[in-house]
Amino acid sequence: MPERDRDQSVDQMLRRVMSADAPPQEECLDGETMAAWSEGALLTAEASAVERHVAGCARCRALMASFIRTTPPPPVTQSLWRRWHLGWAVPLATAATVAAIWVALPKNEPAPFATAQEANERARDERTAALSSTPPELSKQAEAVPQEVPQELRQRLDEKAKVAEPVANEARQRSNATASRELTDVQAPAPAAAAAPAAGAAAAPAAIAPAAPPRVAAAERAEADAKKEAAADSALGALAARRQAFAPYQIGSPDGSLRWRIVNGQQVERSTDGGTSWTPATISSPDRLIAGASSSATVCWFVGARGAVYLTTDGSRFVRMPFTEMVDLTSVFATDALTATVSSADGRSWRTTDQGKTWSSTR
């Protein structure tokens, strides 16, 4: 009989022998000793005595096994590249890194739920809205130029203002909030100049003289900004797209009537108007939520770290379902309120057909 077959026999017999419930030879250990042993807090002699007892006592061994099952796996601290059997992965990882950098370049970054063009338009609308409050200041300051200004100087100012006007108009439409703040800051001396004539006409030319060049300079700067804006349009769009990339993870119901999203990794919000407004759902997970899936307008599953599985069947109230292992669940596929398949970060999958009450491994 080959050794391999004999090993199988020993395997079979070991299962029987080790499962035999022999009465303990000494008093069983208490919970605190077990806990201290598991933390390595016992002295060497104590630890050896505990180890001997647990090795020979079926009850304490079962207790420790149950305890071990409650212990979450520690985070991986050892570098993967230090493991000899992963050495072959170094060139592969290098290639993957290069590819990732190439993909991560701003021009190529897509938004998860909107195209880059949509994101660009949205960003532009936001900037226009932000700017709409600043033009009145510009116009007021333009009107604030005193009538006592000498004719020659006024003529020069008007000429420059005419040149600057289309540019300023364009800036109102296209310049961003930062540019508008700069304009406002630069124009700040003008009201002081406007107040000067009240004190005396002689002071007016001296006061207005330094005020006018900033206005022209601001207009020129706005023109330059506008040109830059046009050139950098696509880059800003990409920036907006990048901002979208950090938007909360959203899950839509199949009929599109409801949307859910994960906020801050531990809360869930839902929207009934296609994502315009959001209201918090009754879920507060101590563990980080990672993914979700919706099979109907009222059924949605969320999974996350440490075996977190949440289910709602009424569209708002989530209930945590028990899960077999404390593993990080990274994806979920839901057929209905009863049936779902979840996968863990290490590639395993489980399926439930009874609303998450029991799970069976699919591989």
Next chain:
Amino acid sequence: MPSWRPSESAVTDLYQRARADRWSVPIALFAGALERSARKAFATPPEARDLDRLLASLHLEDLALACACANGHDGAWEHFVREHRPVLYRSADAIDPTGGSRELADSLYGELFGLVERDGERRSLFEYFHGRSSLGTWLRAVLAQRHVDRVRRTRRFEPLPDEEPAPPARSEEKPLSRISEYIQLMRRAVTAAVSRLPAKDRLRLGYYYAEDLTLAQIGRALGEHEATVSRNLAKARREIRTDVERHLRDQEHMSASQIDECFAAVVEDVGALDVTDLLGVAPDQPGPGGGPGSERKASRDKRSKERPEGASA
């Protein structure tokens, strides 16, 4: 002079380090808890140096919190519930994914709060916490203890299978009595071989063959890498096989063919006698070190087949 009781200055210092004043723990109560910890750790009064070393190693903040909760401090209890209830529930779910341990966790809260009365006095389970481990670890250990005891109580009321029922004859060449005799012989030989192994090897075998822990879980518990666990399991099994072969040859005076028959009888008998089948363990799990890649395969298979202990009850 050896004593279990720490000095007043030591108590004051430890009280401050434990930040026990947060929960308004009376210093006499805290001193009593420290003394109980010392009595628990030392069978005889320790030297001052040993006592100091023990007290310095205690989880003092947790001990102060336990004292305050046992003393009925509302703020301390709220803090305890906020910090430890999620961990306890997660542990209950890990022990029994069907939710059976949740009620154990809830009943544990009752005992911790002091709902249980002894001699007309409210007694809290916190009095059994001495700070030698962290409070969270102690809670998980107590929960595991309750779960195991409940499972074992349940089993006690179930009819047990016969110790060694007569296996069915599988072939004409091997009479029933001989197979039964070989199996008994193998059982005794394997039991004796296991008993001669070091405690750590026996513990590893028990975790793997009886408790169905994965190699990774065993490794975490014993401070070994899972590949090391697998190698050690394979080594122990090889030693057992060699020991059994030697016993059959030298003590039982069996021939090589008879020894083969002994080993074959165990394999042929799988299913009829496998107690682990009754306990919910799959019979066809590969052993450690059984061939190329078997370590990882064993780990994967065992993980996927892992069942809670409660399922066997």
